Amino acid sequence: MKGLTGKRVLITGASSGIGAGMAKVLAREGCKLVLHFNRNEAGIEKTLKTVTEFGVEASILQCDFRQPETLNAFFQQAWSVFDGLDGLVNNAGVVSKTTALKDADGTQFMNTLAVNLQAPYLLSTAFAKACIAAKQGGAIVNNSSIHAQATCEWFSAYAASKAGLDAMSKVQAVEWGQHGIRVNVLAPGVVPVERTHTILSEPNMAKKWHEKIPAGRYGTTEEMGEATAYLLSDATAWMTGSVLTLDGGLIARGNYPSR
Numbered sequence: 391m392k393g394l395t396g397k398r399v400l401i402t403g404a405s406s407g408i409g410a411g412m413a414k415v416l417a418r419e420g421c422k423l424v425l426h427f428n429r430n431e432a433g434i435e436k437t438l439k440t441v442t443e444f445g446v447e448a449s450i451l452q453c454d455f456r457q458p459e460t461l462n463a464f465f466q467q468a469w470s471v472f473d474g475l476d477g478l479v480n481n482a483g484v485v486s487k488t489t490a491l492k493d494a495d496g497t498q499f500m501n502t503l504a505v506n507l508q509a510p511y512l513l514s515t516a517f518a519k520a521c522i523a524a525k526q527g528g529a530i531v532n533n534s535s536i537h538a539q540a541t542c543e544w545f546s547a548y549a550a551s552k553a554g555l556d557a558m559s560k561v562q563a564v565e566w567g568q569h570g571i572r573v574n575v576l577a578p579g580v581v582p583v584e585r586t587h588t589i590l591s592e593p594n595m596a597k598k599w600h601e602k603i604p605a606g607r608y609g610t611t612e613e614m615g616e617a618t619a620y621l622l623s624d625a626t627a628w629m630t631g632s633v634l635t636l637d638g639g640l641i642a643r644g645n646y647p648s649r
């Protein structure tokens with residue numbers, strides 16, 4: 391993809407699922423990668439092995455995003471691996487599901503916001519400051535969700551975090567456009583990952599989802615990687631403040647009865 395070879399990119403949450411798919415595609419495109427994980431050491435080692443098979447340089451870094459005071463040091467470490475970064479992919483996230491009534495003290499709500507919204511805020515801001523100081527541009531991709539656009543029961547914390555991420559991305563795009571820093575959002579629909587493999591491959595569940603999705607199937611982690619590569623590449627040099635939805639048409643279809 392245009393202008394991606396040699397770009398230095400930090401991907402958060404690269405130890406499984408969509409983040410691992412993004413790492414694979416970006417490695418194929420010749421990016422140098424800093425791969426973040428929190429607890430899944432076996433997963434990040436697997437991602438590292440996959441990307442190095444493409445012959446690119448890569449390094450792994452651990453950080454728990456529920457500890458915001460550690461994020462600046464984490465970012466500085468990530469920046470120093472390749473003496474700078476051209477891209478930041480805020481992918482790490484927790485898909486929390488609970489009713490607000492069961493989370494009355496807001497613990498799950500605050501943890502969800504810490505990982506899904508506060509961490510991207512702090513990392514993106516550190517990235518923008520570093521790019522401006524280095525007199526270079528940069529590209530940020532924030533992995534949001536269709537839950538920012540239309541949601542359902544159990545998702546008040548998750549949907550709020552992702553809607554906040556969409557809104558924040560637009561403001562940052564506006565503020566940082568003058569510095570050549572682009573901020574765009576990826577909004578995936580249903581993408582089976584290790585975490586959801588058992589439930590989504592259950593035949594009844596798969597049938598229900600496939601009927602709801604106009605394209606008739608789930609998305610793949612590599613498709614999310616392709617879209618991320620596009621958003622980081624020079625093909626989207628004039629694109630900023632946008633939300634790219636990849637959901638097989640799920641959101642486009644209203645909740646009307648089937649004909």
Ligand SMILES: NC(=O)c1ccc[n+]([C@@H]2O[C@H](COP(=O)([O-])OP(=O)(O)OC[C@H]3O[C@@H](n4cnc5c(N)ncnc54)[C@H](OP(=O)(O)O)[C@@H]3O)[C@@H](O)[C@H]2O)c1
Pocket residue numbers: 402403404405406407408409426427428429430431433453454455456481482483484485505533534535536577578579580581582583584585
């Ligand atoms: N899969 C879908 O259908 C779907 C749809 C829309 C949006 N998304 C978004 O895609 C992103 C990736 O999710 P996924 O589905 O690929 O799930 P996943 O495989 O569970 O990946 C989540 C990643 O986030 C990291 N993470 C979780 N808690 C963290 C914390 N406290 N501090 C730092 N990192 C943490 C995990 O790291 P460790 O495992 O190493 O701890 C892991 O690498 C999320 O932002 C999610 O909201 C997913």
